[in-house]
Amino acid sequence: MYDLIVVGGGVAGLMAAGTASSSGARRVLLLEKMEKPARKLRITGKGRCNVTNDRSREEFLAKVRQGTEFFKPAFEAFDNRATMRFVGALGVPLVCERGGRLFPASGRAWDVANALVSWAERCGVEIRCHAPVASLMISDDLIRGVILESGEHVSAKAVLLATGGVSYPATGSTGEGHEMAYEAGHRIEPLRPSLVPLEISVPAGLKGLALRNVELSLVVDGEAAERRFGEMEFTADGVMGGAIVLQVSRTAVDAVADGRRVEAVIDLKPALSAEKLRNRIEREISGLGGDAPVKVLLQKLLPPQLRTVIAQEAGLSVSKTLDSLSAADSERLVGALKGWRFPVRDYRPFTEAIVTAGGVDLSEVDPRTMESLKIKGLYFAGELLDIDADTGGYNIQVALSTGYLAGKAVAGGK
Numbered sequence: 001m002y003d004l005i006v007v008g009g010g011v012a013g014l015m016a017a018g019t020a021s022s023s024g025a026r027r028v029l030l031l032e033k034m035e036k037p038a039r040k041l042r043i044t045g046k047g048r049c050n051v052t053n054d055r056s057r058e059e060f061l062a063k064v065r066q067g068t069e070f071f072k073p074a075f076e077a078f079d080n081r082a083t084m085r086f087v088g089a090l091g092v093p094l095v096c097e098r099g100g101r102l103f104p105a106s107g108r109a110w111d112v113a114n115a116l117v118s119w120a121e122r123c124g125v126e127i128r129c130h131a132p133v134a135s136l137m138i139s140d141d142l143i144r145g146v147i148l149e150s151g152e153h154v155s156a157k158a159v160l161l162a163t164g165g166v167s168y169p170a171t172g173s174t175g176e177g178h179e180m181a182y183e184a185g186h187r188i189e190p191l192r193p194s195l196v197p198l199e200i201s202v203p204a205g206l207k208g209l210a211l212r213n214v215e216l217s218l219v220v221d222g223e224a225a226e227r228r229f230g231e232m233e234f235t236a237d238g239v240m241g242g243a244i245v246l247q248v249s250r251t252a253v254d255a256v257a258d259g260r261r262v263e264a265v266i267d268l269k270p271a272l273s274a275e276k277l278r279n280r281i282e283r284e285i286s287g288l289g290g291d292a293p294v295k296v297l298l299q300k301l302l303p304p305q306l307r308t309v310i311a312q313e314a315g316l317s318v319s320k321t322l323d324s325l326s327a328a329d330s331e332r333l334v335g336a337l338k339g340w341r342f343p344v345r346d347y348r349p350f351t352e353a354i355v356t357a358g359g360v361d362l363s364e365v366d367p368r369t370m371e372s373l374k375i376k377g378l379y380f381a382g383e384l385l386d387i388d389a390d391t392g393g394y395n396i397q398v399a400l401s402t403g404y405l406a407g408k409a410v411a412g413g414k
Helices: 011-022 057-062 069-076 079-090 111-123 176-183 244-259 274-288 293-299 304-313 328-338 394-412
Strands: 004-007 028-031 063-066 093-098 103-104 126-128 132-139 142-148 153-155 157-160 188-194 198-200 212-220 225-238 239-241 262-266 340-347 355-360 378-380
Touching: 004 011, 004 142, 011 028, 011 111, 011 157, 011 394, 057 063, 057 069, 063 069, 069 153, 079 093, 079 355, 079 394, 103 111, 103 293, 111 126, 111 378, 132 176, 142 157, 157 394, 176 188, 176 355, 188 244, 198 244, 212 244, 225 244, 239 244, 244 355, 274 293, 274 328, 293 304, 304 328, 378 394
Parallel strands: 004 028, 004 157, 028 126, 157 378
Antiparallel strands: 093 103, 132 142, 142 153, 188 355, 198 239, 198 340, 212 225, 212 262, 225 239, 262 340
């Protein structure tokens, strides 16, 4: 008889198991279906692992897009400052980069993953890999343990589901935790990709183009829904990625799924008002001379891949001479530079999403303990829950905070 069985060996599961064991739970078993724990953590942040973010409490919580109020007790119990101290104590020094993002100084996500696994083992957690769970054992609305796919029955006083979402399924996140929660009587909010690239209608040939210091607006049914400033990139013909794209993607995904008309609008010169940009263009034309073609003017304003694209957007020929530009031509050029528009056709699949939106209905979980309000002794943590946040270390913090709170609650009620 175990005090706690944790299903899923990701960030939330390891944190919950280690916290419970170090807080007084006598026997804690972590079951991981893959060959090693923390598979997704090892590749997160392009292999560098953005552990958390250094923002203030208010700024941090503002980055949690769904489930903010539910998440507050967990964040109060184990916030981003606690994560910094915790990871540092594990022997993994952190460095703070732009936007308050905290990474291991080594630049290796594996260092964080290995340190977290070793910590859980030192706390006394028994870790079994290649141990997929088939179902929960429940009777009289009370958890009794789990049944493995091998047919083995394992008894426990408490079970915590921390199987993650359905993004990056190759790491083991394939949605079985949601199925078990549903079979236990929980409502599951529809699952969809979040922090995911978008498919757009743009001219071919922009693959690899990175844009910095631009402003991206998301327009839904003709109304501005979100606006972000920073970096973005065109990752393939018709696919748009990068930090600010990921940040608006959750809104875009919901709108596209609802059949609404979605447009992306890029301001390539956000530091200049339309009037200041108009004056700059006039100065450039004056310096270049009237015989120069439009393409020479565009060389002063844009990277090579965008010159023909923006000229077409403005209805201009790149060979047109500057002295033949009308006031209307100049206005169209300013409009194209300040408002390059294109439809958002779709979003990329779960295999390319960083996190999953949707999950276990938060109204059916106690935010003070992460325990089910339907099944006594059943707990949840991490991405399995209907909580998701912006890119920048926030989602890993959600996993750590909810895992910690659940682990403490189990140990306190053992």
